[in-house]
Amino acid sequence: MMNFRNFDDFWAFYMSQHSNPCTRRWHFAGTLSGIIISIYSLLFNWRFFVLAPLVGYGFAWYSHFFVEKNVPATFGHPIWSFYCDFKMFGLILTARLDGEIKRLGKRPVLHSF
Template identity: 40%
Template sequence: MSTSPLPHTPRDADGPATADRVKAMRSFAEFYPFYLGEHRNRTCRRLHFVGSTLGLMCLAYAIATQTWSFVLVGLLCGYAFAWIGHFGFEKNKPASFKRPLYSFMGDWVMYKDIWTGKIPF
């Protein structure tokens, strides 16, 4: 496990209390620290980064070639890598099960934060 400078957020059991607490979050600003707390494991973050990069490459290919099925391939890449990171390394359920839109947004903010060095790769 990485000793990265990610915010410390308490980890609850993956039971109803966690789901209720996350669903009660009313803004992305409130959600993002929780999201980062669910991505403390460096390998999990790296898998997210690789999946997101592959997703962007598939999107670019789909636009360039007008082969729109690659948009689905890109989504599959992104989610597959992320879920392997969560189930295999982070040992938690992806936040997308609790707040899909905020989770999707969080992934792209984390991606940018990794690119800019705010979060370690």
């Protein structure tokens, strides 16, 4: 498992693992689906709550295995990865992700966990 000095270092790594725009779209769809399922389960039937992480992570992990062809960051750093999923979701939703990618620029990519 890789160690990071702080969240900013992990964020740069996280974004390097989501370099393909298609991967980011799958993540967005998974996070949005997870949010919708969570809201539905809170309002109507709590039993559906178990589907939220299954669907959310299912979309994301599919994109890593079949689109990006790397290992999901969740496997090594589940809490920071969860936070980054929502940060990326918010940046996509507010059309600021391209600016963030430019801000991060080209950084060394670390591949092992």
